[in-house]
Amino acid sequence: MPTFYLTTPIYYVNARPHLGHAYTTIAADAMVRYRRLAGDDVRFLTGTDEHGDNIARAATAAGVSPQAYADEISATFREMWKSLGISNDDFIRTTEARHKKIVREVLQKLWDAGEIYLGTYGGHYCFGCERFYTEKEIVDGKCPDHQRPLEWIEEQNYFFKMSKYQDWLIGYIKDRPDLIQPGRYRNEILGFLRDPLQDLSISRPRTRLEWGIPLPFDDKYVTYVWFDALINYVSALGDLDSERTRRYWPHVRHMIGKDIVKPHAIYWPCMLKAAGLDVFRELRVTGYWTIEGQKMSKSLGNVVEPPAYTSKYGNDAFRYFLLREMVFGLDADFSDAAFRTRFNADLANDLGNLVSRVTTLIVNLAGGKVPAPDAVARPDDVSGLKAASERAAAETDRAMADFAFHRALAAIWEFIGAVNRYVDTTQPWALAKQPERRAELDTVLYALGESLRVLGVLLVPFVPEAATRIREGLGQPGAPRLSEVVWGRLAPGTPVAKIAGLFPRIEEKKEGPAASATTAPEPSHVSIADFRKVDLRVAEVIAAEPVPKSKKLLKLTVSLGAEQRTIVAGIAEHYAPADLVGKKVVVVANLEPAKLMGVESKGMLLAGSAGPVLGVLSPDRELPPGAKVS
């Protein structure tokens, strides 16, 4: 039996669980559900990362102890995963005794082996990232992540001799093309390893930071948060020589977001090598979600928390959207409109309707029992469905080996499409009106029931609740198995119940911002002639900078083809200047010039907004600056 041990990042307890955390955890959950379905010996770990400056500071700000703070947010994560139906076998917290014990054991082992020494370090430190930045990584004197100035810190610290593993690590990665996937992250790491690798500072003086695991060989220091956190993957299994560690550790795979590739692909293998532990089997890196084209951030107020969707549309719908919409490894965009479109098209129409149609047909036309197929009636179209189901199963298997959830779902939906077309072409309700065609009808209904049974297994990793309802409606007890995806296993005579309302269609919003337009006074009409007086043009942003002393305004230099001009736009809270440069936008070109905070603006930039979200209008095809908009 193959063994499969999968981990998610352990999330910091300084923010509540959001879409990004949920995606990684859901994708990992879909993967382990698939491996369990295939019969593997599976272990699935998630948890929370609770030490370090950030958490200590957040706790102080909240007026509670770091432990109380961590307890509360960690519980929020645990409950969120429970409510989303995540099937983790364990949940590790870095403040647990079982974790601290292993961290201290690993540190002691490395210390005894001479892998750690005391040295002095001076560097540019970002308190947000809790790490030092190299000169090369610093952008305009600031942390590229937090856009905050870095602070120069000099202190005595313990160092792990990471530099000595550089050549080994390069060789290890080069020998294993699949170790870090997708390949571009592997290339990025190999690129980084072309420069000399520094030793890793693995301690923080307690004078600066109390909230960490004390070093076993010098309790004036606590362990650096990454050194502490990475060890969770092994500490959760128990003692280093425990039965469980021996069983699962050699098979460990990590799923992480693209923000934390470096600690996982560089520090972690070196730490493992030095500690005499196997290096992970693979590192699977996911892309990042943006929200309606923008970075998800507290300051923009656009952070999506799962209950906003799951409470209305169910866990399966949210899961399906995330897994289907993101090409694993690349970035993707989340929007309410895209969610609704996929929900209605794929879940309500394609899957929900099919399940309701087929079960209703079997209940109404065959007395609620799966009829026996007739060996000679309609052999061609039945073998067509059989082949379609086999294609879906085979492609799902290939896709899941690549962590390509979107491809697996596309393959399953091809099959759903084939079954829907089969209902349309065979018209069982018409066959039922012709008693002499009973054998044909039975054969068609059997094929439809069998198709649903197959779906009730193939869908388990992706929409587990719907899959359970399908199997229950088709009288399929017991744990589903991929080995049952063999055409013809459905026993004639199996009772079938109608399954309705699996994914009720989302009707167009009647409440919310759209409705306010109907209750607000109707704007008076504008004649076409009047509208034509407004000169709308495509413009290209050449330069963008903040307007001094203004929180909201950006000064844009735009090109209208023949001329350049300055436009002041109130979008500074929504766009970083660098994000706008090179962007095509739409402007009102003949607006009376106006002075805003001392800067003359010649024209107006068009943008749409809904609540806290604001988006600048952009043509969706290549149009030259100056092109007329009408």
Ligand code: ME8
């Ligand atoms: O980095 N899109 O924890 P963290 C997709 N504690 N995924 C996202 C995302 C987004 N917009 N935002 C966050 C840490 N994520 C460390 C990890 S592991 C030993 C220690 C996901 O709470 C993604 O998986 O900042 C990312 O890697 C993770 O959340 C970071 O979570």
